[in-house]
Each structure stands twice: as C-alpha cells, then as structure tokens.
Amino acid sequence: MGYEIERFLGYVNDGLLCCICRDVLEHPLQAPCEHAFCTTCIHGWLVHHNNCPEDRQVLAVTDLRALHRYMRNDLSRLQIQCKNYRSGCEMVCSLESVDKHERECEYGRMSCIHAGCPVQFERRHLDSHLAVCEHRSRECPNGCGYAILSAEDLHHNCIAELRTELELLR
Structure with a gap:
C-alpha cells in the first residue's frame, strides 16, 4: 500500500x-510496460495473476525493476505530512526523509518498554508513563535489596523473601 495522497x-x-492502490508509490517497482506499483501491491497481485493489472501483458516478479531515476527523483522531492498529523504532528518533509522522521516522531505510538505492560501511548508521553508504570521495577525501599514491581509493593515482605532465599542456600 502506498502513501495516502491527502498527506x-x-x-x-x-x-x-x-496502478493498483492509487496511492503515491511506496517502495516502487516498474514493469517492462512501464506501469509502476508499490512493491507490496504488485507482489500481492502476482500471487494470483501472471499479468500487468493495467494492460494485461504477461508479467512475473522477475520482470520487475527499480523505477526510472527521474521518477525516483520526482518522488523524493514531494513534500508530505507526517503520518501522525491527525495526532498533532506538524512536520512536513520530503518523501525521502519521512521514514526517518516517523521512526522518531514524538506523536508516534509505542508500547511500554517494561515486560508485561500492555499500555500504548505517544512517544512524547514515555517519561510520564514510566514514572507510574505498574510493571517498572525498583529496589525495595526497606533495604532488603530485592527488585520489586510497583504492582507488588503492597505484597512484598522483606523478611519472608530473605527467609526463602536463606532456605534455598541451605
């Protein structure tokens, strides 16, 4: 699938x-008949067909080539909004640099870095989430040295933990 033309x-x-999705070419390939396609679109088409979707000329994956240089240059110069524009990102950049921006965009969605935490949020909210995440671990404030999850704070018993460890050492 290509880039939404509205962006x-x-x-x-x-x-x-x-020629398939009618969006702006993403990772473009070109057939010998000079029709251009997104890589994903044409590979999906060729799973079920053996011809060009535009002119029905015989076509195989091995026939596909990179887009002509002048078309690649035209594509790379297009100005596009970040895919997170609906969330508030105002970045507009060239098509050739949009992937780098979107990987780092503060408005991009991400999952918590703590194992077991199902929460997703915008990258810009990472620090505030980590401060309250129930799956973050920290050293026990009572001094036993155990790393405990915030969610286990109320159930943590230093004496019981140390006894269990002592039993394992015997």
Missing part, C-alpha cells in the same frame, strides 16, 4: 501513483 502538499503527478 501531500501540492500537486502529485498521476505517474507517481500506484
């Missing part, structure tokens, strides 16, 4: 649209 600023030439 682009200015005019996008029809030649830069995938």
Whole structure:
C-alpha cells in the first residue's frame, strides 16, 4: 500500500501513483510496460495473476525493476505530512526523509518498554508513563535489596523473601 495522497502538499503527478492502490508509490517497482506499483501491491497481485493489472501483458516478479531515476527523483522531492498529523504532528518533509522522521516522531505510538505492560501511548508521553508504570521495577525501599514491581509493593515482605532465599542456600 502506498502513501495516502491527502498527506501531500501540492500537486502529485498521476505517474507517481500506484496502478493498483492509487496511492503515491511506496517502495516502487516498474514493469517492462512501464506501469509502476508499490512493491507490496504488485507482489500481492502476482500471487494470483501472471499479468500487468493495467494492460494485461504477461508479467512475473522477475520482470520487475527499480523505477526510472527521474521518477525516483520526482518522488523524493514531494513534500508530505507526517503520518501522525491527525495526532498533532506538524512536520512536513520530503518523501525521502519521512521514514526517518516517523521512526522518531514524538506523536508516534509505542508500547511500554517494561515486560508485561500492555499500555500504548505517544512517544512524547514515555517519561510520564514510566514514572507510574505498574510493571517498572525498583529496589525495595526497606533495604532488603530485592527488585520489586510497583504492582507488588503492597505484597512484598522483606523478611519472608530473605527467609526463602536463606532456605534455598541451605
């Protein structure tokens, strides 16, 4: 699937649209007949068909090539909004640099880094989530040296933990 055309600023030439999904080409490939497709789109098509979806000429995966240089240059110069624009990101950059931005975008969704925590949030809220995450571990404040999860705070018993450890050492 390609990039949604609504994300682009200015005019996008029809030649830069995938012949299958009709979005702006993403990881483009070109057939010998010069029709262009997103890699995902054309590979999905060729699983069930052996021809070009536009002109029905015989086509195999091995026939596909990289897009002509002038078309790649035109694509790379297009100005696109970050995919997180609906969440508030105002970044507009060239198509060739959008992937790097989106990997680091503060408005991008991510999962908590603590094992077992199912919470997802925008990257910009990572620090505030980590401060209250029930799956974060910290050293016991009573001095026994155990690392405990915040959710286990109320049930942690230093004496019982140390007795269990002592029994294991015997």
